[in-house]
Structures are given as C-alpha cells and as structure tokens.
Amino acid sequence: MEKQIEQLNDSTDLATKQMLQSVLNKKRKYERYKKNCFRCQMFTLTGGMAFFLYFYQFIVVPNDSNIGYMLGELVGSAFHFFIILTIGAGYATAHYYKKKEEKYEKEYHGLRTEIIRKSSELWPQPYHWKKRGEVYDMMKKDFDINLYFESK
Template identity: 55%
Template sequence: MEQAIRELDQHTTDEPAKHMLQGLVEKKRKFDTLKKKCLQGQLFTFGFAICFMIYFYYFILQPNTVDFTVILSRFVQDPFHLFFVVGIAAGYATCVYYKKKEEKAEAEYHQLRCEVIKKSQELWPQPYFWKKRHEVYTMMKSEFGINLFFESK
C-alpha cells in the first residue's frame, strides 16, 4: 500500500476506503503506463515513416522522376525497403494494440474513480468524517493526480 494512503489515520478513513484508494492509484498508474507506451509507439512509427519518406524521395523518386515503372521496380528490387515497410506496419500495429489497452484501462480507472465518488456517503458517513473527506481528496489530487471532487474527466 502507498505510504501516503497508509499514513491516513483511522479518524480520516477506514481500511475498506484505503483499499479502494489503493486500487484507484494502481488503475491510474496502469493507465499512465499504457498511455506512455502508446505515445512512444506513435512517435517511433511517425519518425520511422518520416525517415522512410525522406529516403524514398531523395534516393528513389528524385533520380527517377520520369517513369513510374522505374520507380516501382527500384523500390521492389531492394530488400532494404521491405525493412522500412515492415517496421512502419509493426509500429502501427503496436500503436493500435496499446491504444485499445489504454482505452480499456482508462475506462476501468474512470469507473472506479466514479464509484469512489458515489460511495463517498458510505465511506465517510458521519459529519466529522465527511469534513475529513476533503483532506483525503486533496491528498489524492496532490500526491497521485487523481481528482475525486468531480466525476467528469
């Protein structure tokens, strides 16, 4: 369990609430990790595609601007070009894979976050605890970047 969550005293939150908050932190970290991997895949694919377009323009297209068949035959003859095409396709497939996983993790995170917000009446039932709830929400916002004040993203 996270140190900041563990340090919440019994007057602020009980054990079930701490476990829900810990689960929320884990879902947020999973979502952030997948978001980072998706961005890295997109940057790799974009960079690889730009490099290929520059190479294609200067070494295949520019010297052979007259005939399309010559351009196509020069492109097909070199197996090095297949490396570029496979790399771009693999990068794109990786981006699609991580994007789907990211969207699923975001939905799980958002669902759990909304559940914590909706169950706040049950987690902090008495008026004294209800006032302490603000401290917990502020700590979650500052420590982990999780907004529990509103349901909207």
C-alpha cells in the same frame, strides 16, 4: 499499498484504502500505456516521414517518374522491405497500446466516479465527512487524482 494511503488511519477504513489504492494502480497503468502509445506513434510518424523523404530523394527524383522501376526498387530491395515492415510494426504496436490505454482509462474513471458516488457511504458520520476532504486533498496533491468531481 502506498505509504500516504496507509497513513490514513482514522480517516478511512480498510475497504476505502483498498479502493483508493486500486484507483491509483489503474491510473498508473493508464499513464504508462498512454506514454508508450505516444512513443510508438512518434516512432511510426518519424520513421514514415524519413522513409518517404529518402524514397522520394533517392528513388523518385533520379528516375524521373518511371513508375515501373520505382515499384521494382521498392519491392525488390530487402532494405526497403525491412524498413516498411518496421514502420508497420510500430503502427501495430501503437494501435495495441491505444486499445490498452482506452481500456485502463475507462476502468480508472469508473473506479474514480464510484468512489465519488459512494462517498456518503464510505464516510457516513459528520466527523468522518470532514476527514473525507483531507483524503481527497491528499489524493489530489500526492497522486493528481481528482475525487471532488466526476468529470475528467
């Protein structure tokens, strides 16, 4: 458990601390998958553009639109096949990370909104309700998790 969450001694009970830690873990997974997805998308875009420019400059222009030769060169070369396979693998990996990112985003926002909706149960007395603001401020300041509003 995070040090900041553990130090919420009289502000929250153990179950609330576990919920806060769970939201933090989901957010970190979501951000990690989002970063990996972006990297794979940029790799695929850059690799695809570079291969397109290479193919146009060194295969299409010198052969003066001889489609049969260009297709033969594209399919017959092991180097071209490897590059296309690598770009395809980058696309598939980006797609995989995008699905994971969406899954963890949905789980993260679900847990976050659950804490917001159950805040009256988690901090029932007026004294604890004041402590709730401190907990929300700490989560916003330290972990950039907004627990004040349900919207993203």
